[in-house]
Amino acid sequence: MNEAAATTKKLNLVLFPWLAFGHMIPYLELAKRLAARGHAVTFLSTPRNVARLPPVPADLSPRVHLVALPAPVVDGLPEGAESTADVPPEMNELIKKAVDGLAAPFAAFLADAVADDGGRRPDWIVMDFCHHWLPAIAEAHGVPCAAFLIVQPTAIAFLGPRWAQAAHPRTTLEDFAAPPRWCSSFPSAIAYRRHEAGWAVDAFRPNASGVSDIERMWQIIERTRFTIYRSCDEVEPGVFALLTDLFHKPAVPAGVLLQPDIADGNSSSRSAGARSEVLQWLDRQPPKSTIYVALGSEAPLTASNLHELALGLELAGVRFLWAFRKPSGMSAPTSSTDVAELLPAGFEGRTRGHALVWSGWVPQVAVLAHAAVGAFLTHCGWGSTIESLVFGRPLVMLPFVVDQGLIARTMAERGVGVEVARDEVDGSFGRDGVAAAVRSVMVEEQGEVFASNAERLERVLRDQRRQDQYMDELVGCLKRYKEDSC
Numbered sequence: 001m002n003e004a005a006a007t008t009k010k011l012n013l014v015l016f017p018w019l020a021f022g023h024m025i026p027y028l029e030l031a032k033r034l035a036a037r038g039h040a041v042t043f044l045s046t047p048r049n050v051a052r053l054p055p056v057p058a059d060l061s062p063r064v065h066l067v068a069l070p071a072p073v074v075d076g077l078p079e080g081a082e083s084t085a086d087v088p089p090e091m092n093e094l095i096k097k098a099v100d101g102l103a104a105p106f107a108a109f110l111a112d113a114v115a116d117d118g119g120r121r122p123d124w125i126v127m128d129f130c131h132h133w134l135p136a137i138a139e140a141h142g143v144p145c146a147a148f149l150i151v152q153p154t155a156i157a158f159l160g161p162r163w164a165q166a167a168h169p170r171t172t173l174e175d176f177a178a179p180p181r182w183c184s185s186f187p188s189a190i191a192y193r194r195h196e197a198g199w200a201v202d203a204f205r206p207n208a209s210g211v212s213d214i215e216r217m218w219q220i221i222e223r224t225r226f227t228i229y230r231s232c233d234e235v236e237p238g239v240f241a242l243l244t245d246l247f248h249k250p251a252v253p254a255g256v257l258l259q260p261d262i263a264d265g266n267s268s269s270r271s272a273g274a275r276s277e278v279l280q281w282l283d284r285q286p287p288k289s290t291i292y293v294a295l296g297s298e299a300p301l302t303a304s305n306l307h308e309l310a311l312g313l314e315l316a317g318v319r320f321l322w323a324f325r326k327p328s329g330m331s332a333p334t335s336s337t338d339v340a341e342l343l344p345a346g347f348e349g350r351t352r353g354h355a356l357v358w359s360g361w362v363p364q365v366a367v368l369a370h371a372a373v374g375a376f377l378t379h380c381g382w383g384s385t386i387e388s389l390v391f392g393r394p395l396v397m398l399p400f401v402v403d404q405g406l407i408a409r410t411m412a413e414r415g416v417g418v419e420v421a422r423d424e425v426d427g428s429f430g431r432d433g434v435a436a437a438v439r440s441v442m443v444e445e446q447g448e449v450f451a452s453n454a455e456r457l458e459r460v461l462r463d464q465r466r467q468d469q470y471m472d473e474l475v476g477c478l479k480r481y482k483e484d485s486c
């Protein structure tokens with residue numbers, strides 16, 4: 001193909017995320033941006049997930065095809081459970097078994113697409129951390145693969161490549177509570193705390209799905225041509241060069257995958273009911289007066305954590321909007337009475353007037369964009385952290401699992417927030433620590449430093465031209481690496 005034809009050629013991509021909405025949503029954002037550039041995307045998941053995705057804008061929908069593979073039956077997985085949102089955190093490994101059960105339907109889908117002479121042959125398959133069986137199927141059909149990892153790139157560098165684990169094995173909590181020994185340029189302040197490191201220890205061991213999470217990820221990175229990440233150098237300076245060097249594969253930024261000017265909350269039908277009440281309540285609060293509190297759906301909170309958090313918010317004495325989720329193991333609250341039962345006695349009465357506790361879906365991006373919000377108390381999921389940075393909201397950080405501790409350390413290093421103090425060994429936290437962290441960001445003088453650092457980052461991330469350039473460069477890689485494997 002000559003150079004001009006290669007530049008204008010439209011690609012046909014298959015995107016296949018992990019069965020979790022925190023993954024499917026950024027994959028859909030990637031799909032929309034590729035479609036906006038004229039490329040065709042097939043987005044693979046299972047029937048209930050496809051039905052629950054937010055709608056694709058009408059101008060892009062002709063180029064984004066949602067395809068539902070049949071949901072596999074897995075022993076122990078409740079009927080209809082097709083994503084991590086449908087099960088308690090301890091059942092996530094069964095969702096991985098469900099992903100593995102999609103190998104045969106995927107192979108049939110690909111054989112069919114490749115045989116089709118109507119132009120359905122994929123140019124690329126883009127997959128998540130968990131589809132370690134997929135590259136072999138794609139190779140058999142001569143279709144190249146890329147990985148798209150939506151967790152924090154710095155965390156992937158911290159966990160490291162296979163050669164690093166072989167050269168300097170890490171197996172204990174202490175090993176993961178220190179920066180990696182095999183990487184002298186890794187920032188010394190970024191490591192797990194001892195109480196968080198259990199996640200990393202477990203991630204290197206085979207789990208109930210039969211394969212460790214790290215083994216899945218290594219195979220994906222090793223057997224695909226390059227790795228795409230949801231981030232950019234402005235958020236994590238130098239991380240892409242480091243990852244390219246560590247994994248001996250190109251690490252390519254997709255940008256933050258969030259457009260500040262479309263964050264009005266109207267785009268998601270799922271948020272339609274909650275939107276008006278939550279945002280209308282915010283409309284009545286003074287500018288930057290309110291801290292938004294949300295700990296994601298998978299944080300392993302206990303009932304006692306919930307009480308300390310509530311009492312800490314009360315002690316801090318600031319306005320707050322709390323996207324309330326049940327502690328793991330309890331059934332979901334369905335009414336405001338259920339929520340009240342999970343909170344300390346009298347809490348709602350004492351905070352009514354300056355607080356809203358909301359147990360339904362919250363249009364988080366629109367909330368973070370709202371002028372009344374002054375900060376975000378977050379579990380440091382990568383999606384939530386990026387959303388906060390794009391709107392210049394400083395962070396009060398209460399991380400739990402996976403990459404969240406490393407994200408919190410990275411953001412503390414960047415001066416955009418503070419962590420809630422926790423016991424180093426058991427990870428417990430109390431109301432005083434919550435109140436102190438909230439007040440240091442929302443009330444005290446040092447809060448201005450966090451806010452101005454967050455606003456500086458916001459200005460950089462609002463440069464839509466730069467963000468579009470990341471996507472254009474990514475498309476350039478898809479075209480280049482399709483011809484010459486790297």
Ligand SMILES: C[C@@H]1O[C@H](OP(=O)(O)OP(=O)(O)OC[C@H]2O[C@@H](n3ccc(=O)[nH]c3=O)[C@H](O)[C@@H]2O)[C@H](O)[C@H](O)[C@H]1O
Nearest residue numbers: 022296297361362363364365381382383384402403404
């Ligand atoms: C293991 C973990 O998976 C994580 O996903 P999780 O879903 O917990 O959190 P986010 O990435 O913040 O993602 C949560 C997403 O849901 C949106 N939302 C959620 C609840 C609600 O009521 N309204 C909303 O709009 C929110 O805006 C965000 O985009 C991340 O990978 C993380 O890096 C990794 O540690």
